[in-house]
Amino acid sequence: MSVWCRRLRYVWLNGRIVECENAKVHVLTHALHYGSAVFEGIRGYWNGSNLNIFRLRDHMVRLVNSAKLVGFNLGYTVEQLVDATIEVIKANNFKEDVYIRPIAFIGEGGISLDITGMPVEVSIAAFPFGKYLKAEGVKVKITSWRRIPSFSVPVMAKASGIYLNSIVALREARREGYDEAILLDWRGYVAEGSGENVFIVRGGVIATPPITASILEGVTRDSVMRIARDEGYTVEERDITREELLVADEIFLTGTAAEITPVLEVDGKPVGDGKPGPITMRLKEIYQNIVTGVDVRYKNWLTPVY
Numbered sequence: 569m570s571v572w573c574r575r576l577r578y579v580w581l582n583g584r585i586v587e588c589e590n591a592k593v594h595v596l597t598h599a600l601h602y603g604s605a606v607f608e609g610i611r612g613y614w615n616g617s618n619l620n621i622f623r624l625r626d627h628m629v630r631l632v633n634s635a636k637l638v639g640f641n642l643g644y645t646v647e648q649l650v651d652a653t654i655e656v657i658k659a660n661n662f663k664e665d666v667y668i669r670p671i672a673f674i675g676e677g678g679i680s681l682d683i684t685g686m687p688v689e690v691s692i693a694a695f696p697f698g699k700y701l702k703a704e705g706v707k708v709k710i711t712s713w714r715r716i717p718s719f720s721v722p723v724m725a726k727a728s729g730i731y732l733n734s735i736v737a738l739r740e741a742r743r744e745g746y747d748e749a750i751l752l753d754w755r756g757y758v759a760e761g762s763g764e765n766v767f768i769v770r771g772g773v774i775a776t777p778p779i780t781a782s783i784l785e786g787v788t789r790d791s792v793m794r795i796a797r798d799e800g801y802t803v804e805e806r807d808i809t810r811e812e813l814l815v816a817d818e819i820f821l822t823g824t825a826a827e828i829t830p831v832l833e834v835d836g837k838p839v840g841d842g843k844p845g846p847i848t849m850r851l852k853e854i855y856q857n858i859v860t861g862v863d864v865r866y867k868n869w870l871t872p873v874y
């Protein structure tokens with residue numbers, strides 16, 4: 569039995585709900601060899617009476633766009649993918665926080681690098697999930713691996729092959745005792761974490777790298793920029809230099825899995841006084857209230873399952 573099937577009973581695969589044990593692929597699946605797949609990471613939050621999926625539609629729009637950038641068609645509309653996600657969570661009857669992992673991949677189509685006409689498979693799995701990074705804050709290393717530039721691959725796509733970049737970067741950071749890696753872009757400006765976007769605070773102004781810094785355009789990044797601006801903060805999308813990380817008052821990472829995670833140290837040097845900063849903590853609190861449905865100002869970001 570797959571270890572996954574202890575955590576989930578059903579998976580949505582190519583339009584049908586199937587038993588977890590039957591959600592399998594062949595070893596000659598194209599995507600396994602070449603990373604020819606696009607995926608999403610989405611969270612659902614159980615608030616005691618309902619499970620709310622955070623920005624579900626926006627994630628599915630990015631999934632469809634990712635496939636377009638890589639050069640294949642998913643074969644499902646955003647609405648169908650939204651409905652399928654709700655269907656698979658209901659089938660599993662989850663009543664706790666979940667992580668949702670849709671993936672669209674090139675299936676058994678041979679070994680050619682020309683994916684024209686090859687079969688595309690789509691699956692959506694969900695499983696109970698807690699914290700991804702240490703909630704109290706992380707120590708990061710500016711890794712020696714640079715973020716793949718957007719002139720080599722469409723990095724705006726959340727494509728599986730691109731994640732080898734994240735894997736080697738995080739491997740280096742963890743081996744040296746850090747929690748997370750921050751990658752610079754090909755020019756030497758800050759790009760992002762292995763699975764998160766980066767924000768800094770200097771003199772009360774919040775800044776985050778622009779999409780021209782080869783980043784993934786994070787849904788959480790967008791949410792945080794909107795929340796911060798609504799709270800009256802100035803938020804700049806601009807290039808951030810490596811040395812700014814070392815003199816920032818606050819740094820935090822954003823991502824579906826990481827949510828809002830304070831950065832306590834960069835390359836062994838404390839950020840500010842080495843404790844999570846006030847703006848980081850304020851945004852973290854608001855974000856938590858939004859995803860659980862307590863703060864109703866952004867309730868159109870939530871899709872209730874039940």
Ligand SMILES: Cc1ncc(COP(=O)(O)O)c(C=O)c1O
Binds near residue numbers: 762788789823
């Ligand atoms: C490389 C990378 N950057 C940024 C993010 C943050 O994106 P989001 O907020 O949409 O989860 C992720 C996570 O999905 C990621 O893998």
